[in-house]
Amino acid sequence: TQLLEQSPQFLSIQEGENLTVYCNSSSVFSSLQWYRQEPGEGPVLLVTVVTGGEVKKLKRLTFQFGDARKDSSLHITAAQPGDTGLYLCAGARAGGTSYGKLTFGQGTILTVHP
C-alpha cells in the first residue's frame, strides 16, 4: 500500500507570513499533484510535477518534487487570506496501470488571518 504523509495537518498564520507544506512517502511516484479544496467544492488542481528535482512556480506558490520522486513540498510566500483552504498532495503510481487512481495525503488545512 502506498501512503503519502502530509504535514502539518493544520496551519494557522497571519497574512504576509511564509509557509511550507510537506508530502512524504517511502514509495516512488511517477508524478505528484497538488490540489486545493474549498468548503462545499471539489479539489482543484494547482500543479503536476513529474521529473525528480523539478521545481514549478505559480505566482507566490513554489512546488518541488524530490530527486527520488518520493516527496514533494509546497511553499507559499507572503500568504494572503485568499490562500485559505485545504491543500492536498496526491501521487500517481508508476507503471501505467494507475488509471484514475491517485493516492492522497490527509491534507493540510491552512487558515490565513488578515
Add this chain to the structure above:
Amino acid sequence: KAGVTQTPRYLIKTRGQQVTLSCSPISGHRSVSWYQQTPGQGLQFLFEYFSETQRNKGNFPGRFSGRQFSNSRSEMNVSTLELGDSALYLCASSPSGRENSPLHFGNGTRLTVT
C-alpha cells in the same frame, strides 16, 4: 466548457437503503473516477471507468458498485447503506485516466446515512 456535474448535491438515507449517485464528466473526457472523502480517512479511491469498462478498483466492499454509459456519464451505487458510508462522494474526469493525468473534480454528493 462545463465542468464535472454531480447530482444530487445532498442525500439523506436510512441504514439498509440503497443509493445511486450520478456524474457527468467534462465533454470529451472518457475516464471517470470516484472517490470517497471523510474527515478520518481523507480521499480514498473507489473505482475508475473508461469506455464503459472498469479498469481500476479500490479497496471497498462489493456494496459499492458503478457503471459508465456510452456517453461517458457514470453512476455509482451503494447498497445496504451503513452509518460509516456517510461521506462526500467525489467524481473526477480526465481525457484518458492515464498516470500523471490531472483529475477534474465535481463538487461532490454529500451522503448522510441515519
